[in-house]
Amino acid sequence: MINFDILIKNGTIIDGTGQKRYLSNLIISEDKIVSIYNSNEESIIVNNEKHFIENIKFNEEIDATSMVIAPGFIDVHTHDDQNIFDDPTMSCKISQGVTTCIVGNCGISLAPFNFSGEVPAPIPLLGEKEVFKYPKVSDYKSAFLKKPSSINVALLTGHSMLRVQAMNGDFDRSANTYEIKVMQKMLDEALQQGSIGLSTGLAYPAASAAPTEEIIELAKVLKAYDGIFTTHMRNEGDDLLKSVQETIDIGKVAGVRTVISHHKCAGRTNWGKSIKSLNLIKQAKKEQHLDLDCYPYTASSTMLLKNFVSRADKVLVTWSDKIKDLKVIDIKDITKKFNCSVDEVVDKLYPAGAIYFQMDDEDLNRILKFSGSMIGSDGLPGDKHPHPRLWGTFPRVLGKYSRDMKLFSLEEAIFKMSGKSSSTFGLKKRGLLKEGYFADIVIIDENNVIDNATYEEPLLPSSGIEKVFTNGKLVWENLIATENFSGKFLEGKSFN
Numbered sequence: 001m002i003n004f005d006i007l008i009k010n011g012t013i014i015d016g017t018g019q020k021r022y023l024s025n026l027i028i029s030e031d032k033i034v035s036i037y038n039s040n041e042e043s044i045i046v047n048n049e050k051h052f053i054e055n056i057k058f059n060e061e062i063d064a065t066s067m068v069i070a071p072g073f074i075d076v077h078t079h080d081d082q083n084i085f086d087d088p089t090m091s092c093k094i095s096q097g098v099t100t101c102i103v104g105n106c107g108i109s110l111a112p113f114n115f116s117g118e119v120p121a122p123i124p125l126l127g128e129k130e131v132f133k134y135p136k137v138s139d140y141k142s143a144f145l146k147k148p149s150s151i152n153v154a155l156l157t158g159h160s161m162l163r164v165q166a167m168n169g170d171f172d173r174s175a176n177t178y179e180i181k182v183m184q185k186m187l188d189e190a191l192q193q194g195s196i197g198l199s200t201g202l203a204y205p206a207a208s209a210a211p212t213e214e215i216i217e218l219a220k221v222l223k224a225y226d227g228i229f230t231t232h233m234r235n236e237g238d239d240l241l242k243s244v245q246e247t248i249d250i251g252k253v254a255g256v257r258t259v260i261s262h263h264k265c266a267g268r269t270n271w272g273k274s275i276k277s278l279n280l281i282k283q284a285k286k287e288q289h290l291d292l293d294c295y296p297y298t299a300s301s302t303m304l305l306k307n308f309v310s311r312a313d314k315v316l317v318t319w320s321d322k323i324k325d326l327k328v329i330d331i332k333d334i335t336k337k338f339n340c341s342v343d344e345v346v347d348k349l350y351p352a353g354a355i356y357f358q359m360d361d362e363d364l365n366r367i368l369k370f371s372g373s374m375i376g377s378d379g380l381p382g383d384k385h386p387h388p389r390l391w392g393t394f395p396r397v398l399g400k401y402s403r404d405m406k407l408f409s410l411e412e413a414i415f416k417m418s419g420k421s422s423s424t425f426g427l428k429k430r431g432l433l434k435e436g437y438f439a440d441i442v443i444i445d446e447n448n449v450i451d452n453a454t455y456e457e458p459l460l461p462s463s464g465i466e467k468v469f470t471n472g473k474l475v476w477e478n479l480i481a482t483e484n485f486s487g488k489f490l491e492g493k494s495f496n
């Protein structure tokens with residue numbers, strides 16, 4: 001007799017590679033998948049030892065008849081740096097089947113950061129002043145190990161954080177040679193301590209003055225660590241194509257794996273540009289590692305900034321530090337109420353958050369469908385009234401875009417949220433259902449999976465996500481977090 005922890009039997013396995021589904025049984029022991037076997041097999045081999053099925057005892061058996069078993073999803077684009085501490089159940093993500101979050105995107109990361117002055121946009125998105133308390137990546141990591149969440153975490157190093165520190169708050173210009181050296185050193189140390197790469201937010205005040213060369217010099221540091229370079233590009237509207245080209249150049253000159261964050265065409269006059277942008281990306285992919293992520297909505301969300309407001313069809317203000325009890329409101333209604341201009345409203349409310357309606361469905365469909373595009377929510381958990389992508393992204397891709405609109409198969413959808421993501425970001429033994437891999441697993445009711453979060457009611461959990469396991473431990477079941485905090489800190493260098 002031998003004992004294993006969990007048997008998930010009679011499920012339909014979609015393994016995260018994009019390959020066709022098959023019926024099978026899956027055994028979890030401790031934090032790993034130890035066997036995937038067919039019901040007509042008499043025996044299995046685990047760690048080179050043969051065991052007859054009839055001689056195996058399971059502590060728990062789960063019948064997954066008519067359910068899909070898939071790898072836990074990887075949210076490649078998040079701002080959950082602080083959320084993992086504020087809500088260690090990470091319900092907003094595990095309720096979607098997500099078991100790993102990449103934090104530190106868009107040039108902003110909680111670590112490494114040791115600076116007491118005023119911080120420029122979009123850094124305040126990460127939280128109030130007191131959350132910035134991790135001078136080094138190792139400090140952030142130990143805080144997580146002391147108080148782990150239900151989700152695995154991997155950290156990118158934000159370019160804007162390096163800039164603000166190296167330039168002592170004087171960010172409105174390009175960094176000089178000495179400052180670049182300082183940033184390189186900080187980045188190198190961050191990578192040594194487990195950060196998986198570098199992110200930029202070149203569209204924002206904190207980094208928009210940084211020239212291409214500054215980014216290239218930093219991206220070069222990634223090479224020795226095989227780190228990833230992710231970028232919220234300088235422009236996603238009128239100069240979208242120029243920005244894609246800039247990104248391609250950075251990746252090529254620095255020789256690093258590159259990801260374009262939340263690829264979109266912002267502003268009515270730029271709709272349709274995804275045909276050209278995806279073509280540029282497709283061509284570049286022949287010679288370098290270039291990928292992209294996206295979220296399945298036609299509205300975006302970030303801080304309330306004048307140049308973002310001007311190109312949107314409609315803008316909802318979702319929070320303001322100046323008006324603590326602000327209810328979500330159309331910015332036009334505020335201008336009418338106070339009889340002032342949009343710019344004046346922004347000045348009055350800043351720092352504040354907003355949802356911008358500015359994308360086209362055709363572009364969105366094309367980008368989602370693009371071969372190898374990954375899913376990332378870009379959700380902002382600090383927002384009291386967040387964009388629905390925080391709670392809805394993954395089930396929305398599965399239910400709306402795959403099942404209902406048939407934009408791609410369920411196998412392809414899951415590949416975009418698991419296998420493709422783990423290989424791109426270098427997360428070893430994750431993202432696939434495979435013997436020896438970590439048991440990050442989601443059980444899905446494919447006929448009923450759908451997002452419920454809306455712009456009006458953004459905090460509703462999705463339907464059809466039946467059970468979720470992180471490292472072999474049940475973390476979500478029947479719409480409830482089990483408060484098993486089994487997440488791990490995933491490091492770049494050692495790829496644990």
Ligand code: ZN
Nearest residue numbers: 106232261262
């Ligand atoms: Zn961004």
Ligand code: CU
Nearest residue numbers: 077105106378
């Ligand atoms: Cu972002």
